[in-house]
Amino acid sequence: MTRNAALIEKLGVDIDPELLSLALTHRSFAYENGGIPHNERLEFLGDSVLGQAVTVRLYTRHPELDEGSLAKRRASVVSTVALAEVARAIGLGDHVRLGRGEILTGGRDKDSILADTMEAVIGATYLSAGPDAATGLVLRLVEPLLADPDRYGAAMDPKTSLQEIAARLALPAPVYSVAAAGPDHDRRFTATVVVGDVTAQGLGSSKKHAEMAAALTAWRELSARA
Incomplete structure (x- = not known):
């Protein structure tokens, strides 16, 4: 096959x-x-x-x-x-x-x-x-x-959802960092978010999409603890 x-x-x-x-x-x-x-x-x-x-x-x-x-x-x-x-x-x-x-x-x-x-x-x-x-x-x-x-709610606005669950678990506010690679016409972004002891990454064609992807991954991990 x-x-x-x-x-x-x-x-x-x-x-x-x-x-x-x-x-x-x-x-x-x-x-x-x-x-x-x-x-x-x-x-x-x-x-x-x-x-x-x-x-x-x-x-x-x-x-x-x-x-x-x-x-x-x-x-x-x-x-x-x-x-x-x-x-x-x-x-x-x-x-x-x-x-x-x-x-x-x-x-x-x-x-x-x-x-x-x-x-x-x-x-x-x-x-x-x-x-x-x-x-x-x-x-x-x-x-x-x-x-x-x-x-x-999380899929629509993962950054807000992550901030809310962090507050609910008494964790520090999420901190984001973004790195970019590739030519200007095909730029790719990698975002990293840190919330307490949780670190997650996300990829995207824009800074916003990369941060959203990272936030959703972190939100899922924290949701499993809540």
Whole structure:
């Protein structure tokens, strides 16, 4: 069984092999291989499919929620941090085709790359198997997030959530530091947050995203103690 065939088995949907290969091709790989097509168009399509599927599920499942509450829950499920979590659960990072620079800087575990690739895979599913199959895939992947009410606040605003749980546990306020690497047009950030004896890191395409990823990791560790 090929690696991509193993991924298709995990996803539980039949995706055209060429479309799946395209969905897994990051622009860094495309650039290093003669400017071949990459996954950003599929990512654009998958983002729309994802948003619609999650919106409809939340609307039908929670008639008691107003528009603002529905919007917050949707944002917590389709965020970069949340999608990266989904991607890690299926080992998607092992299948992404990356350029050498991204591989050396930990691209297989970067939230932004994982989330974008997850959206591209959803887009490839839509084109290969149709809207019903794509919706079904989305709902299978995000169901653990939808079923976990405790994650909504943290995923929406992890830095505030981390600050709140630190105060509740009588710990010092979180302290962040950020390092950047890469060329100006493709800058990557690594954030480190320290809260008492907990140190966590997060990666992102911006300082904000990196800090959010680090905060969510630290929040999860502290939540296990609370």
